[in-house]
Amino acid sequence: MMPLADRAILARGWRRWLIGFAAGAAGALAMPPFGFLPALALSLAPAVWLLDGTAKAGPSRWVPLKAAALIGWFWGFGYFVAGLWWLGAAFLVEADQFAWAMPFGVLGLPALLAFFPASGFALARLFWTPDAWRILALAFGLTTSEWLRGHLFTGFPWNSPGMALGQNLWLMQTASLVGLYGLTFLAIGIGAAPAVLFTGRTGAARCMAPGLAAALLVLMGAFGLWRVPGEASPTVENVRLRIMQPNLQQDAKFNPRNRDAIMRHYLALSAGPGPDGRTGAAATHIVWPESAFPFLLHRDPASLAQIATLLEPGSVLITGAARMDEPLPGEEAGRFFNAVQVIDEKGTILGSYDKVHLVPFGEYVPKFLDALIRAVGLREFVHIPGGFEPGAARSTLAIPGLPPVAATICYEAIFPGEILADGPRPDLILNVTNDGWFGLTTGPHQHFAQARLRAVEEGLPLVRAANTGISAVVDSYGRTVDKLPLGVEGIIDTNLPVAAPATVYSSGGRFSLTATLVFCLMILIVRRRHQSTSP
Incomplete structure (x- = not known):
């Protein structure tokens, strides 16, 4: 029987897209209220294998990038549909007015949000190598796209992958150092690392990335155990x-x-x-x-x-x-x-x-869409003439x-x-x-x-x-x-x-994400050039 990793790597057409969708949907199990941490690996390891399969997607160097973006879109679509399906409940509060539009919220918003991981997968593919360094490429690409999702078009950082680590009392303490996006970088790297177990060329190559991921989890847990006081807060x-x-x-x-x-x-x-x-x-x-x-x-x-x-x-x-x-x-x-x-x-x-920070379409309608929305008989959900002002x-x-x-x-x-x-x-x-x-x-x-x-x-x-x-x-x-x-x-x-002392993150640690991503970019560029010049 063909190994699971090989099946994903060799998948083409609708099979590749279906695997991407299913892998993304599995990632929602790592989010609250489930908190099933192994779901990170169930979601991100197949993503690595699917990206491996784009190496020979076509004669042009742009074809692998397009293939990676398409995989990322299906992965993101599955992730957001499984994680944001509950948005449909809002359309049923006044079902006589909004029920018909429920598919646009339940499927339309995930379809739009999926373009962010699509860009993250394509960015990762730019620096893809056949060794364990591709785990760093995926963490770099997806974390960058997650930061963009949290800031562009008013931002919507809901269920960023870092929340998989941000709900356990001990693991979440790392957020006091690096914040949500730092946790996201770590969560993607940790979740994707098991992919190497099935694709490494040697025993050492197969174990290095998963071993590092396990060590990171242990260090995060130890830091959390050290940081949280043993007694209740005054x-x-x-x-x-x-x-x-x-x-x-x-x-x-x-x-x-x-x-x-x-x-x-x-x-x-x-x-x-x-x-x-x-x-x-x-x-x-x-x-x-x-x-x-x-x-x-x-x-x-x-x-x-x-x-x-x-x-x-x-x-x-x-x-x-x-x-x-x-x-x-x-x-x-x-x-x-x-x-x-x-x-x-x-x-x-x-x-x-x-x-x-108002909720688009919930508390106001963006002005450039206002005429169109009103023309089809829609309004914001709240009963306020013209919506709220920020x-x-x-x-x-x-x-x-x-x-x-x-x-x-x-x-x-x-x-x-x-x-x-x-x-x-x-x-x-x-x-x-x-x-x-x-x-x-x-x-x-x-x-x-x-x-x-x-x-x-x-x-x-x-x-x-x-x-x-x-x-x-x-x-x-x-x-x-x-x-x-x-x-x-x-x-x-x-x-x-009482409040605790100011954290590293609140005192300037939020800039650590920029430093981390720049450092990763430098490493990935060097590795990519080294790989391209190797015989």
């Missing part, structure tokens, strides 16, 4: 958090007819007894999730007065809420913002943060009784290196979100895992309030202090962990 004095998870269905949440019922539900849940028997009166800071109201809270004195009755003297409410500024001269309506607002016991709004700039939010806060709304928390404002370092990451769009799927688990990794990268605790979950408090080392699972109603009563 807590900030005189701060008692209460996080409210209402678990409202998405179709009810944005219905203005439910406004009074929603407010009563929030108030009753926030004031009631918690797991330890304490009531909301014991909390110094109550946190509600994103887009908490189907109305403009800052223009509703009655609702602000109700909130005031909930709060004890000196306590505050931190909540997601849409807000609208005053109309500009000549305009009939002001601009809408997705915001975090801070309210005191008098019902006064003390401060606000406006979301900077905030002017990321800023640190001042909240009485809390250290300086880096506020993030929804998927702003998935962008490594972009959640802190310029200036003094904050001591807390706040993430309010509404993952109710995606029901009881894998999406909210992936979202929480990515927000948790930001805590490790920056060395800051994370406080997270989500409508349907997962709400949690995470310390600066990624340890979950307390959380509410997906799809339940409840509250979290807990203290706030």
Whole structure:
């Protein structure tokens, strides 16, 4: 029977594409919530063999590159379909308006995202050699394309391969040194290394790359074991958090007819007894999730007065809420913002943060596509005329009784290196979100895992309030202090962990990726020239 590696190397036509698609889809098993680390090898080792098979794809030197790009596209398409299928749930919230467009989200977005690994495979193929150095070429090419995916067209670094290492408590600590993209480089190299076991020319050649990959995993685990303290993190004095998870269905949440019922539900849940028997009166800071109201809270004195009755003297409410500024001269309506607002016991709004990184098509329609989208009867998912406007700039939010806060709304928390404002370092990451769009799927688990990794990268605790979950408090080392699972109603009563010292990554380690990729490029160029001049 022909060995599996040879089958992949010799595959042509639809068989090659099918292997690429299946290998990419297998990689989704390494992502949250599954975390099956061997799936990295099941996904990336076949990718190496498929690229090996492009060596004689045609007489022109461009033909192997085209073949590699096509393999990369099918690999990426499988990876993103298997990892992002849950996006289809958002189209069923208002099925009468959006269900027909679900295939465009479930298949169309993965088809577009697949062009990034396609470029990564082609870049790797430029430096491909028949020895173990091709593992470095794949890590270089795919990491470069992943960085581009996280930045071009507003960026979408969801489920970057580094998340396979970024969900285990010990392995994820390496993110404090190199961040998500550094983990991605390591994950690709480690996952692809087993391919050499089946294609090396000698025993030493077959074992060197897998042995190095195993050693890296051991070193990462040892570093994590050393970095994470043996005791629980100390807590900030005189701060008692209460996080409210209402678990409202998405179709009810944005219905203005439910406004009074929603407010009563929030108030009753926030004031009631918690797991330890304490009531909301014991909390110094109550946190509600994103887009908490189907109305403009800052223009509703009655609702602000109700909130005031909930709060004890000196306590505050931190909540997601849409807000609208005053109309500009000549305009009939002001601009809408997705915001975090801070309210005191008098019902006064003390401060606000406006979301900077909006979700395309979810919160706004890109202007160059606006006319086309409206022409076919579509709009953004949120019920805001014209969609939201982005905030002017990321800023640190001042909240009485809390250290300086880096506020993030929804998927702003998935962008490594972009959640802190310029200036003094904050001591807390706040993430309010509404993952109710995606029901009881894998999406909210992936979202929480990515927000948790930001805590490790920056060395800051994370406080997270989500409508349907997962709400949690995470310390600066990624340890979950307390959380509410997906799809339940409840509250979290807990203290706030203190921030850890600034990490290498937060102090400038994010530039290590550039240095790593440049160094790899130099090595690959030398190896490629050496291989081309060898007899």
